[in-house]
Amino acid sequence: MAKSDINLNNLSVPELNQLIEDAKAALDGKKQGAKAQLIEEMREKAAKLGLELGDLLDKPGPRTNVRKPRSDAGKAVAAKYRGPEGETWTGRGRMPRWLTEALHHGKAKEDFAV
Structure with a gap:
């Protein structure tokens, strides 16, 4: 259905809401299909190189920007x-x-x- 086939001004609020829900569902379906197709293409290309798809993805390294807890955290402090x-x-x-x-x-x- 082309954009020009629907006159949004003639639709009621419930009809517009239904149209939005239907469009979101269609978009989700298209995204899932495109994602599955892309993954399959990448698997095929990786297999040609003798690799697994997981081998191509960078594995996250240790997080170095995380603050270390204080060595005296939670310990009682003497009164000054x-x-x-x-x-x-x-x-x-x-x-x-x-x-x-x-x-x-x-x-x-x-x-x-x-």
């Missing part, structure tokens, strides 16, 4: 600061409220060092 009421902070992450308030009142962070 102790608050006036026994609270502790390792120095990592967000500064605790007790230390923020103490710094605001003129204390130094080193005053709380363990």
Whole structure:
């Protein structure tokens, strides 16, 4: 069916939806057929060279851009600061409220060092 055979302006919404679904199904079928044909052609060419199709494809190497986990990940960290009421902070992450308030009142962070 040629493009000019269908007047889209005369179709209702359900008819247009059905047309779209039918076109998608036809496209998927054509793609699968073309893919199968291409694979068969490549198999034949590889066989002429005495190779398997899998031999022609590059095998993925090790991924080198992946970050390695930290060696101390998940381990407990010793506290570096102790608050006036026994609270502790390792120095990592967000500064605790007790230390923020103490710094605001003129204390130094080193005053709380363990």
